[in-house]
Amino acid sequence: MTSPATTAESASNDGQLSLKRFSNLTLKLDTPKGRGVFSTVDIARGTVIDISPVLILEPEDKALESKQLYNYTYNWPYSEGETGKTTMRQAVILGLGSMFNHSNFAQNVGFTRDPSKLVIVYTALRDIKAGEELCISYGSRLAFRDADEDKYLSDPEEGNDLLSKIELDD
Numbered sequence: 750m751t752s753p754a755t756t757a758e759s760a761s762n763d764g765q766l767s768l769k770r771f772s773n774l775t776l777k778l779d780t781p782k783g784r785g786v787f788s789t790v791d792i793a794r795g796t797v798i799d800i801s802p803v804l805i806l807e808p809e810d811k812a813l814e815s816k817q818l819y820n821y822t823y824n825w826p827y828s829e830g831e832t833g834k835t836t837m838r839q840a841v842i843l844g845l846g847s848m849f850n851h852s853n854f855a856q857n858v859g860f861t862r863d864p865s866k867l868v869i870v871y872t873a874l875r876d877i878k879a880g881e882e883l884c885i886s887y888g889s890r891l892a893f894r895d896a897d898e899d900k901y902l903s904d905p906e907e908g909n910d911l912l913s914k915i916e917l918d919d
């Protein structure tokens with residue numbers, strides 16, 4: 750079996766990149782987490798869900814002062830031109846990636862940054878059932894109250910059990 754593409758490896762050498770977007774997705778507009786992406790069909794583990802281009806912001810960009818926009822950015826390793834030194838910048842995701850909500854224990858989508866092609870590749874971490882929300886992990890420091898918090902506080906065993914099944918890739 751061939752391994753799933755987790756980077757934008759399908760890029761050709763002529764300055765083009767094949768984009769991929771899994772088709773059977775829907776954007777629910779009124780979940781407890783705001784808008785959220787759900788699948789209308791089963792998705793097999795390893796399926797590429799989306800390849801989203803990113804926009805790297807300059808550290809002094811005024812856009813970063815907007816908390817609202819900041820919540821849609823990811824840390825991005827940036828190689829400084831002259832020195833080649835890698836520093837962290839913020840990048841806005843210009844694709845479906847901006848719509849994935851966070852889940853601590855039930856994340857089912859992983860992502861891989863591709864700094865050379867300026868894209869993020871989102872991939873199913875496990876088999877996903879029709880009707881499930883597609884969630885990633887934002888990490889442990891959230892800037893908002895997790896809408897799932899009560900669920901896991903009331904049943905910590907559920908969280909432990911689920912966490913042991915998830916492969917974190919970022």
Ligand SMILES: C[S@@+](CC[C@H](N)C(=O)[O-])C[C@H]1O[C@@H](n2cnc3c(N)ncnc32)[C@H](O)[C@@H]1O
Pocket residue numbers: 781782783784785820821846847848849850851852893894895896897
């Ligand atoms: C990248 S956006 C995701 C899309 C967003 N739900 C929307 O409607 O545009 C990140 C924002 O979604 C919300 N969000 C994501 N995961 C959440 C969670 N687990 N609990 C509550 N809010 C969440 C927060 O408001 C967060 O700042």
